[in-house]
Amino acid sequence: MFGIVFWQTGSTIKQQQDIFNILGLIYGSALFLGFNNCCILQPVVATKRIVLCREKAAGTYSTLAYAIAQVAIELPYMLVQVFIFATIVYTMIGFQMTANKFFWFLLYMVLSYMYYTLFGMMTVALTPNIEIASGLSFLIFIFWNIFSGFMIGREMIPVWWRWVYWANPAAWTVYGLMFSQLGDRTEPILVPGQPNQTVREFLEGYLGLEDHYFNLITYLHVVVIAFFAFIFFISLKYLNFQRR
Template sequence: MVVIGALYTAVLFLGVNNASTVQPVIAIERTVFYRERAAGMYSAIPYAMAQGLVEIPYIATQTIVYGVTTYFMINFERNLEKFLYYLLFMFLTFTYFTFYGMVAIGLTPSQQMAAVVSSAFYSLWNLLAGFLVPKPCPIAWTLQGLVGSQLGDVEDLIVGPAFQGTVKGFLKEELGIESSMIGIAAAVIFAVSLSFFLVFALSLKFLNFQKR
């Protein structure tokens, strides 16, 4: 449970940090976008694609630095497949948090309002992350993929007053985490990231909060 708690805390803290730090940048650049679109220079969808793609190198760098550092500190199994799964799920998680930060700006008139709305979502995601309450919010799927890929096949025994059995059995029975769900978790997280990006693109196309 210590490892799961550490992953849960790290995912939430770093993810919220990604979403929060991207918001002022998007808010400022949206003002420029309004001006250039009025001049016929920018189109919403290509602009949104550029905004999303430019974040990918930063997210990839963050993932590699964080993943290489923490994977061996946590002392996960020295297995290339599991290490790549770890990097994959961290990359997808950082991506959907970053895109969520962009969406919050896209759907609200100001950075301050986006921060207020985001804080409510962060609280909800924290509650339903799968660590406290097992519900299918984005962070729950992240934990499904991270924990399932690293510990879902571990047959070490757990002997305690509340549970007796293997680590694999504990994860399945108590948290609903299984190694067989890794592919589904990756697909769901990718879909969440794509959905956030599409909402951001559509918000630029159909919403205009510019004050005249």
């Protein structure tokens, strides 16, 4: 569906709207698919947690082994799903067919799916039931969406709210995907009411996507994935909401 709606959008960029179309595609691909994956996973994790609490009390399960297994079992599914999606959509969109750019697209999609998945698992482990976990996730996802850089560009966010942007994993993903695909493009585009700019100049001036933050964004993905996994393990180990 994404490939059909945005068919060959990335092949020719002539005006500001073309960049916004690509931004919408990247926003939808990374955030909505990750959100759906998180929501589907949460009931499964909640059901398995009941078994863990019972078996852990009997001395059968190790919390660390269970946490590692729970994370590891999701990896093949995520990798296959992302690879199929990225291969089809990347080609249909018309992004530049280079190994380097496809690698970055694939990498950020994998990292995005990983932190969404681990976030869903973490919220289940932190809360007493699936209803509260789902509500908490939805509330946080609202902030992730608003401050992702799609609805409001970073340069347009009031200074006192920009810390939310920099603390937002969804914004990092949009940043990484946009800059990795368009950050080196220098063809001029038409910007209504302003002199013509290159694609890169528009990314820096309007969206705030700059080269010197690119590596930091990548490292932050790894950090937040490790953080969510750690909180998931700690919550499983020390929080027990079962009542007799």
